[in-house]
Amino acid sequence: MNTLALNAGVTGIPEAVLFWILAPLAVLAAAGMVIVKKAVHSALLLAYVMISLAIFYIAQDAPFLGIVQIVVYTGAVMMLFLFILMLVGVDSSDSLIETIRGQRLAALLAGLSVGVLLVAGLGHAFLSGGAVGLDQANSGGNVQGLASLLFSRYVWAFEVVSALLVTAALGAMVLGHRERTVPRRTQRQLSQDRFREGSELPGAPLPNPGVFSRHNAVDIPALLPDGTPAPTSVSRVIKARGGVLPTAPFELKQEHEEDEA
């Protein structure tokens, strides 16, 4: 990693190339995340931004944080986001109606002024000064340096954060729990229901579609022994598409009437 920061304060050419390729793309992806209408596309663009941030970390002598960023953010957090999107419904896109009049314009002004303030303050504070660089701090290895800080100066914060993790897991369980209002039906009750009602022949599966030797296909209802069609024999998907053929030509008739239809 230290090859990227050749000496203190000045970054090397490779890092400059990396930065000027990745940074504009990351900013564009972030802007697209806000603009794009579908939530799934926003999630994918955010994953892209997070991966480029991980590359920035690795380029800035923080390899441990870069790997953790990929594992925790793009691995766990974005997976959780996509999972919730699937649960809530992918098509839950925004309504484009402004509920408060002039809110979008005011938000744009406020956000842009925050940006101008931040950039101006940073430019004022840091454009002149150089950087010390992490060559000395990382001399014993980045992970070793982080670990010695984490378990000495920040050990109390580390303990508190572990309590926070346990609390968050409990909170998610409490929030996600739903009380069952009706008792769960057992397998025995389900089988009893199957024999008492619902089927034309108790306990038997639904009849197969098709009429033997005439039109043996899924899009035509079977004929019952009395010659009437059995509506339950055709899949409801085919019924909904409207692809069910009429059974009239295949019904049993007298021999001499058969040529009509």
Place this chain on the structure above:
Amino acid sequence: MNPSNYLFVSALLFTIGSLGVLTRRNSIVIFMCIELMLNAANLAFVTFARIQGNLDGQVIAFFTMVVAACEVVVGLAIIVSIYRSRRSASVDDVNLLKF
């Protein structure tokens, strides 16, 4: 290139995230924008660690990641429980505390 360029990227990402929080209506997208703001702050921490020449900034960024993971877990659980009762993920439909 000056390392403070990373700080400008971080400021831009933070601004975009705050714009998203202010303008979008879908609660999941708003949540993703908050994640973007946290990530921008992390980039600033890592850059500060490099400018100052010690690893404290990286430790703080590490803690930010842990807190962000907790926040995602609880926040998404809240979104799901609101979706269960109101059948919507839009922040405009969560209006019981409005008046």
